[in-house]
Amino acid sequence: MENLGKFTVHTTDGNARRGTLVTAHGEIQTPIFMPVGTQGTVKSLTPLDLEEMEAQIILGNTYHLYLRPGDELVARRGGLHKFANWNRPILTDSGGFQVFSLKGIRKLTEEGVEFRSYIDGSKHFFSPEKAIDIQMNLGSDIMMVLDECVGYGADRRYTEKSLEMTYRWAQRCRNHYPKGSGNQLMFGIVQGGFFKDLRDRSAEQICSIDFDGFAIGGLSVGESTEEMHELTHHTAPLLPEDKPRYLMGVGTPLDLLEGISAGVDMFDCVLPSRNARNGTLFTSQGKINIKKAAYKEDDGPLDPNCNCYTCRNFSRAYLRHLYMAKELLSYRLNTYHNLYFYLDLMKQVRKSIEEGTFQELKKQYEDVYSKG
Structure with a gap:
């Protein structure tokens, strides 16, 4: 598809950006909020409802869809768009956040993460390559790399070790699905916890890889609103100007407006539907x-x-x-x-x-x- 992955910033107001991202299922006008459809559905709504309210893109959850009904079953149904009867763009997260929030029932190694299903206790393993394979089966427009989301309060030593592994995992994801090998885009994720110099290092590493967009991960994990806003303003300008910037899992209307004022283009959060x-x-x-x-x-x-x-x-x-x-x-x-x-x-x-x-x-x- 011509211009696939092209991101154009049309105009700015301060650091706030008005842009367009081209995906296989249509253009996305930014800044944009993405309703969360964890299990292939935005809870209680139909695709028609979402079209009526002009939702441009929804989110699907790799971890949940892998466990139930299974990504291979979805692939046999023609992919998530066809399965869920949604003809506009879909972003799938890598499952990293869900896996890492399991703490007691997962084991992390350089190769990937072993975890137990919250449904039946069965054992599973996600490598960076596996996370991409699942998302390829789902057929999303935007795939996220597998990363480690470090919890609030993690010390510097652990955070540093984690961001280095996240960088290696990001390289493995990109190598597994080289740019231009299909219609799916791939975004890298910047980590670094709550240490600004580690955020700088993570951004430099992740942005050295030729991703189609870049996300700020590891926020809204227990810190104060002030800390979250401060780190958003610190991290967003570190990301390339000619690629979309995505702040993951945030937040309230004021959080979105603050993110936009920092130069962020894309947001998702369960808050509006859960509330x-x-x-x-x-x-x-x-x-x-x-x-x-x-x-x-x-x-x-x-x-x-x-x-x-x-x-x-x-x-x-x-x-x-x-x-x-x-x-x-x-x-x-x-x-x-x-x-x-x-x-x-x-x-x-x-x-x-x-x-x-x-x-x-x-x-x-x-x-x-x-x-x-």
Whole structure:
């Protein structure tokens, strides 16, 4: 495909970038938020819902799809796009974060990581090459390299050793799937924990490999918001200007805006969908906890400034009723709204960068969300 992997920065506003990334399943306009579809589905929503809210790309999880239903089964079904009936881009993570969060039931070596399934306790092994093979079977548009996500509080010695191994693993991933050998793009991941000089070293190493994009990993792992923002601002400028930059697993609306102001282009997080299932909803007027008694007889829309299906058709009173009654429709309507809110925020961001008003938009949301 012509221009596959090409990333164009159209305009900037400070460090904020407005760009386009070309993938095998279409162009992605950045900055962008990617809804998380862990097991080949964004929980409670259909592909049609996601298309309606203009989701450009969703995330699939290599670890979960490998364990169930199995990447080879997905390949026999024609790949994840066909299996899940999603015709737009998909990014798959490498499974590294899930594997490394298992701590007690995994064993890490230079060759890869041995772990036990959380489903049935069976033993499995991911090497860097295996992680890429699985993603090739899934047929995602963007594959992530296998890396080690170091937990918050890890000491310097361990972090240094880990980032060197992550570099060797990244080289093995790229060698296993050389650039241009198919329609899938591959992103490298910068680690280095919470030591700025180690972040510098990791960025230099990973960016020396010819990846199609670069991610900032190892954040949102227990540190303070201030630490996360500081390291994002430190790391983002270390990444190539002509490639997309992806901040993994982050976060709140303010985290996204802070990341964009640092020069980040792509984000994903389970927060909007998970919070929706817990009754916490994001609006233009701040966060709303729909289970509060104050909404029991509130006939107003969830967010008067939102044009999503939920806000156009249902009252806060009804949404509270569904949540309190544990009705399945509660998950669906709440998730629809939260993801629509995030995607609409990104649309506003793209427009503001084009118009040179990004800082005003950022301040507007900071004023609303800093109230808690």
